[in-house]
Amino acid sequence: MSENTKQVKQLDRVIIRFAGDSGDGMQLTGDRFTAESASFGNDLVTLPNFPAEIRAPQGTLPGVSSFQVHFADHDILTPGDAPDVLVAMNPAALKANLGDLPKGATIIVDTHDFSARNLTKAGYDANPLDLLETPGSELDGFNVHPVDLTGITVGAVKEFGLSRKDAARAKNMFALGLLSWMYGRPTEGTETFLARKFAKDAAVRDANLTAFRAGWNFGETTETFVVRYEVKPAPMSAGTYRNITGNLALSYGLVAAGVQSGLPLFLGSYPITPASDILHELSKHKGFGVTTFQAEDEIAGVGAAIGASFSGALGVTTTSGPGVALKSEAIGLAVMTELPLLVVDVQRGGPSTGLPTKTEQADLLQAMFGRNGEAPVPIVAPQSPGDCFDAAIEAARIAITYRTPVMLLSDGYLANGSEPWRIPEVADLPVIDPAFATATNHTSTSTAKDGTVTETEEFWPYLRDEETLARPWAVPGTAGLEHRIGGLEKGEGHGNISYDPANHELMVRTRQAKVDRIADSLPPLEVDDPSGRAKVLVLGWGSTYGPIGAGVRRVRRAGYDVAQTHLRHLNPFPKDLGEILARYDKVLVPEMNLGQLSMLLRAKYLVDAVGHHQVNGMPLKAAELAQVIGELVAEAEGIPADQLDLSVATSQEVHQ
């Protein structure tokens, strides 16, 4: 059968989920499909989802690892709520993911692993593939394609003399080839990638390349699949693009902050999921003067970063929630000593060890208040994987300009998720001036008994800039500016230890005022309210930007007015936030926690914020949000419940 006889259907978007054992290479498969789609020009968003165990027991539900990619011919914001296509490499992968699929979805199953043993491990009493024709069975209503992916792969790569086990490992590339054929993906990138990745072992390299091509040919020549799909490139604004994950963009943002400030970057870090990739990435960029110090613990990581900042570097520490808890006292020291410091918290499910590989936004109040004493720390949050780049530079700007620790709150979804990113021109990036102190800044006079007045030039480490309230940053090696700082309360101006009650009151209020003044440097908040008639404002922060945006679009498509705005700065809030909140009858705050931003907004603005909370370790879903937003709009507009029609907004479109 030639390609021409296959039917080609046009689609505007597709969601594919690759699922298998955590050793099956599903993340790699998803990454490659994503890279192919990116180079083809689709807009896309991805959602990797994997267990905390490196190799959980084979064939079990807890061991299932998956990678979801949503690609489209238009601008999209989320990895998609429900997959149109599931590739399941074993019974556990089928069982674990079936519940997320809408009826009509396509399922490609590797029949090889549907052995009695694996079926039992996954909790199946009977092989669901045997019941495909049975009405009401588990797979009834799905478009199921059972294919012996493993068997065909082993046969195809026979000539390379690999063991059966090693040969079978190429099955993920067979699956990738098949899906690449089905959706007309370009293949050159994957071929180059495989040749490079397995350059050291010709047999393994050739087996993977052959399996990949065999998958493509299987789609094209057999009658198993009769339809190919086409998803055209998405119109995007002009520029050069690449695909990027949040952790990579954040790492690049930190390198850029070093270049743009002229400061050497110093990372003190202790490995922790899901932040370790930033440590790995930055350790590759020593050529940019980036020092990475893998410390003995979280505290030493931040301690070394503070030491580096004291000596004139841009000190950074990267961690996740449990690490922030350990670093709290040291962050307080940076508040007191007023040194620049970036604390990157890639949030994960908590409390305690919680869900290391899953996402959550529940560290906002820890970032805000998790220190002894009045210890204000500015907070910046990126809203998408690519935005992690800009957010890192913004956090560095605040840290350096205001001489303060800054919390950068990413999360597991941003960290591992990816999207096309328009590569910025370096010339357009902000320049950050460290403005080191170079000279004395105070003249003290003393009068001797005989009346002679002596003037002494001194350096006062706590004499502040009038506009920013920042103190001077004098680094060791600068003659004449020798000074001592520390965790004990400092006297305003001279900076010597002071236990004076009035001075402490002044210093506590001044440290707060300094952080509050950062708001003077923030642009007005952008509110998306196309009709100008919306009564409901949806307000979010961090990684919920995509799902909220998608939910808002769905509600608008259903014919209702709703406004959206998103906070990058959580402390201080933008100056116009209070006025914006007051403009709307209802304010909805969706969060992946139990209402932490809502609590802050209610406390500061006395606004009756309505929360929508989800803490299941996964990103918010657009359809669910559309329902919640729609209901609030109906309430605000006085639309009776029976007249509210959100069917357009909440449908799970399935294309096959």
Added chain:
Amino acid sequence: MTLTSNRADLPTPGLRSGTESVPTTDQPQTGKDFTSDQEVRWCPGCGDYAVLKAVQSFLPDLGLRRENIVFVSGIGCSSRFPYYLDTYGMHSIHGRAPSIATGIATAREDLSVWVVTGDGDALSIGGNHLIHALRRNVNMTILLFNNRIYGLTKGQYSPTSEAGKVTKSTPMGSVDHPFNPVSLALGAEASFVARTIDSDRKHLTEVLAAAAAHRGTSLVEIYQNCPIFNDGAFDAIKDRDTKADAIIPLVHGEPITFGVPTEDGRATKGVAHDPATGGVRVVEVGDGEGQLSESELLVHDAHNPDPSVAFAISRLTDAGYLHTSPIGIFRQVERATYDDEARAQLATAGASSDADPAERLSALITGADTWTVV
């Protein structure tokens, strides 16, 4: 009695000096130059005064630019030290000074970095940072003031207090076993380990000189008397009548001898290998039965790459009330330092290259797989 260490050997042969990359000054300096305008607020009679005075007098000997010296401390009585020195300094948080100093020393080759800490700060709350600093061998000097008590919190037992010690928190006597800081440091593979005494200005200064000259982490334990909460803890090694028998002076290249000398000036006690245990033991020196001649004694070799003999010597320290203690440089060996190696990697990677950083940044963020939309 002399405690003179062999200064001819300093710095460690073959290795760069600890202060080699720190800018020097031609201007004459005095102790006064290193004295800040802050009033010193330790208790009257505190051993910390003597150490401060010794350090202030010693620093000019280094001939370094004052602005290139940094003192970092943790929390405790001794950790107020940086406030009284007119150098750069940070009084940080409890136990964390070695980690902060690691950041400073790694980021800046041109700084002379000193850590001032105590037995509680370094060995209890900050124990992890101390052993890892020693393991990494970051170029810094750690002055560990050991008064064997918690002073600033008013008299609880510390991790170096003897078992059975009665304090506010241990009214029936402490049931904790103490650390021997020198043994701990040797176990952590420290490249320079010494012990000295607050009241012996000369020995203290000599040890400081050797420590500063050593490239890597130098740990100097300073026996320091707390007159308020643990007065007399070191009386045996300070008392004119007992100290000859209490102090075992370690001098590189010399047989280890001590004890009240004979009338003709010969040693009466010494340290020798103990074939029975593989360790070392204190022996009587002389011609009598059961006594050893001086030639049979252990010759102290601070440069021995194997730390086990130094460790054995460190075990001659009393764990309980102090009757005997080896004093001097236990170990001084060359080993690559973390900060030098880290900087070398940066240099190898081209950190000091002349290429336009903006162009390099642009190439980095662009990567290999891109597509262009027009």
